[in-house]
Amino acid sequence: MKILLAEDNNLLREMLGCLFQENGDHSVVLTTNGREAWGLLEKGERFDYIISDYQMPEMNGIGLLLNIRNDPRLDLAEIPFILMSGGSIQSSQEELEEMCTKYGATFLAKPFSINDLVALLEDAGCS
Numbered sequence: 001m002k003i004l005l006a007e008d009n010n011l012l013r014e015m016l017g018c019l020f021q022e023n024g025d026h027s028v029v030l031t032t033n034g035r036e037a038w039g040l041l042e043k044g045e046r047f048d049y050i051i052s053d054y055q056m057p058e059m060n061g062i063g064l065l066l067n068i069r070n071d072p073r074l075d076l077a078e079i080p081f082i083l084m085s086g087g088s089i090q091s092s093q094e095e096l097e098e099m100c101t102k103y104g105a106t107f108l109a110k111p112f113s114i115n116d117l118v119a120l121l122e123d124a125g126c127s
Contacts, residue, residue, distance in 0.1 A: 001121075002027045004045075006037040006052040006064060007084075016051070019114060034059030038067050041074060049121065054085035054096060061085070062099055069103045077104070082120055086110035 003020055005028055007013040013030050020026040029047070031037040035058040037050070050068065052061040059067075061083045068076045083105050085096055093109060100107040106120055 001025065001048045002029070002046070004029050004031065004037055004040065004047040004050045006031045006034055006050070006056065006061065008032050008053060008056040012053075016117075033057050034061060034064035034067075037064055041068065041076060047079060049080050049082070051082045051084065051117075054083055062096070065099070065103050065105055081105040082108050082117075084108045084110055084112070 003026055005013060005016055005020075007016065007030075013032070017028045017030050020028045029040065029045070031040065033056040034052060037052065038059060041047075050064075052064050054061040065081055065083060068074075068079065068081065081104070083096065083100055085093070085107070086109075093107075097107045099105075108117065108120065
């Protein structure tokens with residue numbers, strides 16, 4: 001499984017990257033914001049799963065999700081997407097959950113346990 005991870009927090013990004021690489025046959029591409037992740041997708045890189053933080057510089061997680069779901073050129077609409085967000089967000093958790101539902105993504109509130117994240121991936125058939 002090839003995972004695209006967009007997370008601006010260096011520690012969390014590296015920790016999740018290591019977790020996926022140590023937990024089976026996972027290849028992980030790490031990016032620091034939505035614009036960097038979107039650039040890889042526009043260049044033709046393909047992923048089995050996308051995990052993104054909500055609050056990031058240059059392009060947030062909702063911007064990345066909307067690009068992925070609304071750009072018919074790239075045929076990315078079916079890629080499973082997890083949007084992560086912590087407690088100090090400007091939008092409410094309910095609004096983010098509604099956006100995720102509307103655009104076919106899964107919301108994961110921070111802090112989360114690694115077991116929660118692994119369970120979401122397994123539910124999507126990405127174990």
